[in-house]
Structure formats: C-alpha cells, structure tokens
Amino acid sequence: MLKAYLLVAAAVFAIGLFGVLTRRNAVGILLGIELMFNAVNINLLAFARFGGGVAGWILALFTIAITVAEIAVGLAIVIVIFRVRRTVEADHLTLLRG
C-alpha cells in the first residue's frame, strides 16, 4: 500500500514539473509548484502512516505553512510585475538581462 501512495505522489510531482516547465504564465508556474509541494506532502504522510512516526506529520505541517507564505510572496511579486510591465508571460520578463 505504501508503494501505491508513493507512485501517485511521483505522478503528481511529474505533472507539476511538466506545468512548471511548459507554462508561460507566471501564475501558471506557481500552480505547478503548488502541485509539486502537494506530492511531497503525500509522500511524508504515507511514510508517517507506515512506520515513520510523528516526524512526517510535523514536516508536512511545516511544508503547508511555508507553501502558504511562498504563494503569498510569489503572487505579490506577480502583481508588482503586472503593474510595471503589464504582462504575465515569464519569457517577457527580461529586466535583469545585461
């Protein structure tokens, strides 16, 4: 049963990675990252259930909280970029190009 959970988590992780790699929209990329975090949480809780003790739960709780902080800061940055550049396309954000 543990392996079934791990395989589902790996599939969700790969789907999220696909989204991060192929999305042009900055918000779309953030959603892909969200899926990858989610897959990690499934892994942590599966290990905790099948013999890992309470540490998996604690790590998953921390991951959830940190993801919320990450998404808040990430979307604030997206909104600022919108105001400055009027675009969400990650390919067009070349302000740092020398």
Next chain:
Amino acid sequence: MSGEAVGFVVIAAVLLAASLQVVISTNLFHSVLWLALALVTTAGLFLLLHAEFLAAAQVLLYAGGVVTIVVFAIMLTERLTGQTIRQMNRGIAWGGVVATGVFASIAGVVLRAPARPAGWGAEPASTATLGRALLSDWVLPFEVLSVLLVTALLGAVYLARTED
C-alpha cells in the same frame, strides 16, 4: 478489494485527472479551480492515511487560503490589463520528456525498494502525539515558522501596496 483500496483508487484517479487539468487548461481561472479539486482530493488521501488534523489543515490553508489568494490575484491583474488572461504551453515535447523521465526514475526506485525497510516500527502518529511533539522536541522550528509567516505576510503586503 477492501473499502480502503477502492477509496484509494477513486481518490487517486480524481487527483491525477485534476492535476493534469491544472497544467493543460488554457483558461487560468479553470486551472485554479482544478487545483482546488486536486488539493481537496489530497485531503481525502490524508484521511485515508489517518491524518485527520493534516487533512483539516490542508482544506483550510490550501483549498481555502491559497486558492482564494490566487483567484484574487487573477482578478486584480485582469482588471489591470483589462483582458482575460489566456495561457498557453510551450516546449510541450521537452517538458513531457523531462517529466516522464523524472516519474520513471522515481517509480523505478520505489518499485525496487523493500516493502518494509528494516528499522521501521515507530508507532503511527496521532493528533495527540503531533501536538506533544510540536511543543516539546520541535518547539524551536515551530516558533521560527511563526516568525517566517509574519515576515512573509508583511513582505507580501509591502510589495503589493499601491503607491500614494
């Protein structure tokens, strides 16, 4: 098959379908709604793993909080640009190759690993042991986490504020 196995198969199928929709939907708003479904079905998986507290936190923070923030951000930016955001994918072939490769390598390791590694046998976690551990062994990371949350929220508000 037992009831738990049936539940697992159904929830996993919905989770994978919703995740796929998140990354291939052309409407960003639909993507977010599919993400909400994926996060709620993940909470269902957590319930199957007997992690009721984490399932509640998942629904409250992810499906409630994160999805709301993303919807707000999309509406705000659509108002700023005055047009619906369409989104497309690029480099689908290479993205698919990399993602499939990552999945295949993880799956290979998982399938070859022993079903029950030696040294396992800690008692399954419960909400009571989680609470005790958080306020004893893990109290320092716990408090640092609250500082991080306050810092991140202040930073987000500072970044997104309007100049006046």
